[in-house]
Amino acid sequence: MKKEANQEEVDRSLKLIFKSSIFVFLGIVLSKVLSYLYRIVIARDFGPEVYGIFSLATMILLFLVSFANLGLVEGILRFVSFYRGKNNINKIRYVFRFSLYALFFSSILVGIILFLFADFISLRFFHNPNLIIYLRIFSVLVPFYIFLYSFLSVIQAYEKIKVYSFILDFLENFLKLIFLLILIFLGFVANAIIFSYILGVISVFLAAFLYCKYRLPEIFKKYTLSKKSEKDIKKKLISYSWPLVFSTLLYVLFSDIDSFCIGFFKDVTQVGIYNAAVPIAALMVFSPVLFLRLFFPIITREFSKKNTELIKELSKQVQKWIMIVNVPLLFLIVLFPGAFINILFGSEYITAENSLRFLAIGFFFNSLCLIFYNLISMVGKSKLILLNILITAILNIIINISLIPVMGITGAAIGTMISYFVLMIIFFFQVRHYLSIIPLKKEMYGVILSATIPLVLLIFLKQLVPYNLLNLFLLVLFYGLSYLLLIFLTKSLDDNDLMILSTLKNKFFKK
Numbered sequence: 248m249k250k251e252a253n254q255e256e257v258d259r260s261l262k263l264i265f266k267s268s269i270f271v272f273l274g275i276v277l278s279k280v281l282s283y284l285y286r287i288v289i290a291r292d293f294g295p296e297v298y299g300i301f302s303l304a305t306m307i308l309l310f311l312v313s314f315a316n317l318g319l320v321e322g323i324l325r326f327v328s329f330y331r332g333k334n335n336i337n338k339i340r341y342v343f344r345f346s347l348y349a350l351f352f353s354s355i356l357v358g359i360i361l362f363l364f365a366d367f368i369s370l371r372f373f374h375n376p377n378l379i380i381y382l383r384i385f386s387v388l389v390p391f392y393i394f395l396y397s398f399l400s401v402i403q404a405y406e407k408i409k410v411y412s413f414i415l416d417f418l419e420n421f422l423k424l425i426f427l428l429i430l431i432f433l434g435f436v437a438n439a440i441i442f443s444y445i446l447g448v449i450s451v452f453l454a455a456f457l458y459c460k461y462r463l464p465e466i467f468k469k470y471t472l473s474k475k476s477e478k479d480i481k482k483k484l485i486s487y488s489w490p491l492v493f494s495t496l497l498y499v500l501f502s503d504i505d506s507f508c509i510g511f512f513k514d515v516t517q518v519g520i521y522n523a524a525v526p527i528a529a530l531m532v533f534s535p536v537l538f539l540r541l542f543f544p545i546i547t548r549e550f551s552k553k554n555t556e557l558i559k560e561l562s563k564q565v566q567k568w569i570m571i572v573n574v575p576l577l578f579l580i581v582l583f584p585g586a587f588i589n590i591l592f593g594s595e596y597i598t599a600e601n602s603l604r605f606l607a608i609g610f611f612f613n614s615l616c617l618i619f620y621n622l623i624s625m626v627g628k629s630k631l632i633l634l635n636i637l638i639t640a641i642l643n644i645i646i647n648i649s650l651i652p653v654m655g656i657t658g659a660a661i662g663t664m665i666s667y668f669v670l671m672i673i674f675f676f677q678v679r680h681y682l683s684i685i686p687l688k689k690e691m692y693g694v695i696l697s698a699t700i701p702l703v704l705l706i707f708l709k710q711l712v713p714y715n716l717l718n719l720f721l722l723v724l725f726y727g728l729s730y731l732l733l734i735f736l737t738k739s740l741d742d743n744d745l746m747i748l749s750t751l752k753n754k755f756f757k758k
Contacts, residue, residue, distance in 0.1 A: 274416035281420035299519030304381035315357035318491030327404035332551030340470035358389035398455035423447030490633040505659035523596035528606035534572035602660035609664035619674030693739030701729035
């Protein structure tokens with residue numbers, strides 16, 4: 248009976264994750280389209296140099312935002328999810344209010360620092376005075392970003408994934424693009440980039456705040472807790488959060504080390520070219536985001552109830568779903584990197600072709616690593632996360648310093664690939680040690696085989712047909728259909744997958 252009840256809970260949770268992933272999928276598709284359009288308009292209308300400056304400015308801004316959040320944004324997500332599992336609204340209110348007070352002061356301080364040191368950063372590190380105006384104006388966004396992420400964490404912890412995805416994925420990118428096009432039309436030229444970005448961020452901050460204020464009003468009410476309880480919660484929250492100040496900071500830096508080093512050793516034009524490859528490789532994070540937005544709140548809630556068997560089954564299944572999406576995507580990007588770059592950014596950026604191959608492999612390792620990251624975060628091992636990211640960030644810097652002067656942007660991509668692989672291996676063994684969970688299923692071998700067989704045929708066909716957009720589309724279509732057919736023929740779908748497919752069938756084809 249206990250096993251049957253647990254399986255029912257697994258089925259229910261998987262259905263929730265999958266149903267939310269459908270909405271997240273639509274949101275992310277729109278997000279990627281709008282985000283790429285936003286970047287493409289900047290890249291094509293203003294050229295690689297301006298695009299490179301904009302890329303550096305946003306990286307520096309988000310790097311400092313990661314520092315200003317004090318790890319409390321992640322702390323809100325974990326502890327609100329945890330206390331929801333225990334039905335303790337007073338502790339949720341305390342976590343939320345304490346965090347907002349602390350974040351208000353930290354974000355103002357960091358914004359002032361960015362404004363005052365904009366010229367030092369621009370001239371000393373990147374040797375480009377045109378970067379100064381971007382950093383000074385962007386400094387006002389630090390508090391808005393911090394509170395935006397805080398409210399989004401609450402929305403995610405309450406498992407309101409549709410709202411979360413709408414605000415973060417669609418609304419922000421849609422508004423940035425619309426503001427950019429309007430400002431260009433009005434003749435603002437380069438200033439259109441700066442002000443479209445600012446208006447987009449402030450607008451989504453207001454949307455997140457208003458949703459929490461009127462749809463989750465209980466979190467704003469006064470709490471009733473003893474001083475001892477307040478002290479205990481504050482101690483746990485700070486103990487969990489402070490390492491995440493540095494681990495989140497390092498993780499953002501980890502993603503942007505390449506661009507910083509390219510900007511230091513080469514020039515902003517090379518940064519712009521490299522950043523045509525990065526968002527394409529980042530498509531590998533697409534499938535994890537689909538499933539992990541609801542995955543983490545659910546496993547944290549179940550962890551508070553000590554339901555480890557459910558967590559184990561969910562981890563294995565979600566990791567398999569990530570593999571099903573990402574393995575064929577990886578093969579296609581590695582086989583046709585130039586086509587992806589040319590279609591999205593233009594031939595001016597085609598020199599990033601080899602970089603894209605290595606970046607795609609690296610981001611694939613990162614996509615597999617995210618399940619492990621969530622599990623370690625769930626148990627509260629934030630100091631361990633900090634150590635892991637610190638080790639691999641240092642490794643990435645060493646490789647970049649060694650390879651970029653010799654190999655340029657390709658050396659940076661190799662550094663990212665190696666570093667993400669090392670990070671994945673470290674997290675894998677830690678999850679096995681602390682939770683006795685190995686989120687791998689035997690059906691994953693069938694997934695890899697199903698993606699490899701049509702790949703061999705695709706490589707052969709590529710040599711026979713003329714290279715044009717129509718033939719490329721037909722080759723990719725052939726590959727996708729062959730892959731789906733082999734998924735079924737190799738029996739790579741298990742009972743959980745068939746249960747989801749049956750649910751979808753009943754939903755869309757019910758009488």
